[in-house]
Amino acid sequence: MSILVNKDTKLVVQGITGREGQFHTLRNKAYGTNVVAGVTPGKAGQDVEGIPVFNTVRDAVEATGANTSMIFVPPRFATDAIFESLDAGIDLTIAITEGIPAHDMMRVYTHLKRGNQTLIGPNCPGIISPGEATVGIMPTDVFTPGRVGIISRSGTLTYQISKEIGDLGIGQSSVVGIGGDAIVGSSFIDILQRFEDDPGTDLVVMVGEIGGDDEERAGVFISENMKTPVVGYIAGFQAPPGKQMGHAGAIITGSSGTAQGKKDALEAMGVEVGTNPTEVAEMVKKRIG
Amino acid sequence: MDLFEYQGKQLFARAGLAVPSGEVADTPEQAKAAAEAIGGTVVVKAQVQVGGRGKAGGIKLAKTPDEAYAEAKNILGMDIKGHTVKRVWVEAASDIKKEYYASVTFDRSAKMPLVMLSAMGGMDIEGVAKEHPDALARLHVDPLIGFQQHDARWLIYHAGIDEPAQKGVLDALMKSYEAFIDLEATLIEINPLIWTEDDRVVALDAKVSIDNNALFRHPDLAELQESVTDDPQERMAQERGVTYVKLDGDVGIMGNGAGIVMSSLDVVALAGGKPANFLDAGGGSNAEAVTTALEVLLSDPKVKSLMINIFGGITRCDQVAEGLLAALDKLGATLPIVVRLDGTAAPEGRAILAERAPDNVVIEPTMLAAATRAVELAKEAS
Structure with missing residues (x-):
């Protein structure tokens, strides 16, 4: 048994085409995580070793039923990425990004606590449920x-x-x-x-x-x-x-x-x-x- | 990043908050010239980031420019709780009718801004909060809505601000919150915020802290960073992008990851030693990163031995070992270096060091053993 991340996880990666994003996405997939989609604005239609890339999280959710998002976007764009994930209805958002300004996070946190979604991080290594799935950089x-x-x-x-x-x-x-x-x-x-x-x-x-x-x-x-x-x-x-x-x-x-x-x-x-x-x-x- | 009072006051002035007119001075001559330009009685204030400046003799009144010269001469170079005074702020003296306290802070616990106001200013606010909790009005602000005038009025009535000063305090609160947001500050504290004899409300002190993570949006504030770092190693680390904090021991410490480095400091202390620093070389500890980190560590003359504590994850220990060899080759360090490698490719990393590292590199299997050894070697060397 496990919490948060498991065999039912359907992962979308925001920032999948970046160097770090791609590296860790493929590692997560190799471990057995069900990676269903990636998001990079302007790169819809491309794929990362078979993982389809979409322009927006909403598009990715509609096409793949993703329920978990991992964020690999640089700090100046990461706040927007978290809001995008929340607004697309993703249950569990895992923000790996280090360096998001505190004022941005005050707004994110206030918004988050008005709903029932879960955010892990930012500035975190992610989650692993050994033998089931891993999302992050562990x-x-x-x-x-x-x-x-x-x-x-x-x-x-x-x-x-x-x-x-x-x-x-x-x-x-x-x-x-x-x-x-x-x-x-x-x-x-x-x-x-x-x-x-x-x-x-x-x-x-x-x-x-x-x-x-x-x-x-x-x-x-x-x-x-x-x-x-x-x-x-x-x-x-x-x-x-x-x-x-x-x-x-x-x-x-x-x-x-x-x-x-x-x-x-x-x-x-x-x-x-x-x-x-x-x-x-x-x-x-x-x-x- | 904590700013000096004078920097805070300059930012206040820009935000439209009333502050006494003043100038910075690095020499007694400049202090005298500042006093002449300001005119009348001035206050000469030591610029150090530590409380209790007044009691330590770091704040003095000067009635004439010559007195300002003499006071500045006395204050510059003074040591206040381990901080050397390098600069003074000379400002017009104020006629104080009453001292208040006002602040906007980032409340970590509530994860929201917190605005506080008290009619009992000029003293240690933690003490006021403890002994007279009713005298400190506190109000959390919804960051998605912002601070409204009615919020300010609520604080003013609950803090018991005197009627003639209410309008000025309201204005100061609104502008403080605005500055808090505009500067992406984690603290704006005015203690005291004074009510003057001529019924103005003026910020007599300024404590401003800025979120380091937000500096990329504030290039003007990022420029201040150099001026607030006075330790040579910390400044060197900052220039090279190394996460470093100077401490006062003799065992230099480097690791990969904030948590494991903090833990290393603690283990060195448990082993009876004193850590010289905190240094996180980051995840990808390649040759270049290790060289940069070692350069910073070795520039501290107090360091007698080094403890390098690596847990290989994505980073491979064999690559760290190669990095260390390359760094030692370049820097030629001779002091004892205790290395502990664990995790990914640790056996390979240890083998590389055992085979090719110079004699001053010692390998230990665990964190505790490495710390104990580094402490012993530091003691032997001193």
Whole structure:
């Protein structure tokens, strides 16, 4: 079992003819994802190794029944691409693009929350449900089918932790990169709820980092709403205040958003938090191994 | 990107917000000339991005141009909480009847703009929020609708702004929100926003932060970036497009991905060391990217050892190893370098290094082992 991305996924790729878009689309397809269409304005009628290209997402949906979109469009056009996907009625939009301005995302988020569609990212590595499908840029070799769900604000850390868990013989149900920006379409809580509802997930690993209060809120949600156990990890204990640590969202503002504050808040809610990826893997093993 | 007060005030003036007339000065002579041009009593203000300037002696009144010269001489070069003052802002002194507080911030939690107003200005606003929560009026703005005059009125009545100042405060709030949108700011803070003896409302301080991701739409603001970065390594990294943050330790760190680099810093600290920096070489860590990253790292004289932590995904570890060899060949670095490769093609990458890397390159199998080794080597070297 899995969440969000699976055998029923019908993927349309916005920005399919770009270098990165094409490279990752073909990798996703090779893994088994059902890629039904691509969109690049002005290139309707072309194809990318057999995947038909359309001018607009609406055209792609009408012709192929696409229900999921992956966005590979550069930052200055990505906001428009997200709105286009939402307006075409796509259920799940996954925005890989890094560098979308925060003001654009405030508008996107406000619009999004008035409906029932789902946005993952931006600035995220995508989603993989091992053995079923992958949408995004994750290195698929790192993952094996299993019963641990992973949610993360960081790509490489997700791979690291997944591999360490894998080395202990434990696989994943789904792995969701929610993105490293200050505003992302889906929070930890949104994805925790999906894993809680998934009979194929026995434990969730939540990989957080400095900035914002999403981890703190997730702690309260876990203690009040979840039966599925959660193991946490937080990166950025050494980060100084006021400095952006790579991700646009990884910044301590004043005294809020520190790694210690997040760790304390999660532990106060009964969530175990590892001090490094290896320890997190050991905690998972101890719980369900 | 956080701007200096003087830059914020110049942007305020452009947005039609009332600010005292003023000029920047890099020397006491310029400060004196500025005081002469402005006329009357002036305030000489240290331009550093840290709170508590006044208490540290970084803000002084000067009644004459000669006094402005003397105060600027005293303030320039001063160290305020680790920040050296390189520039002062000289502005006309104001007759303050009352100090208010106004801000427009990007509220991450609500994912909307938040406008705040208080009649208790001039002090630490986090303290006001804690001790007198009723004195701070707060209103979220729907970004699809924008900030309306009735929103401003609501804030003014709830903050208890004095009647004669209400019109001026309303105007300041409307223009602050406009500036927030136009500049794609994440913060516009005016503390204090003053009500003067002659019933004007004037921004006496300016704290402005701009969203780095939006700079491509604001070339004029992007130009300010160089002036706000004073660390030589950070400036070098910025010029070369490397994501780098300077810290004060001696173990240099490089990795591929923001999360794994943050985690590397933490693991170095757990091993008893102090990280010298954050450096994300990005996904495609090829020879060129590794060379650029190493150049930035090695330019910091405090760095005694390096930890290179790579998790190969789409990036292959054998290519990273080749990149590292090419970079070392070009740069000839002799300090100890601990490398940890994991993920795609890691065995091949390790084999390449074992065979061809110079003696100062050490390979460790895990993040923890690499951090421990890098910390030991840094201690030995110092």
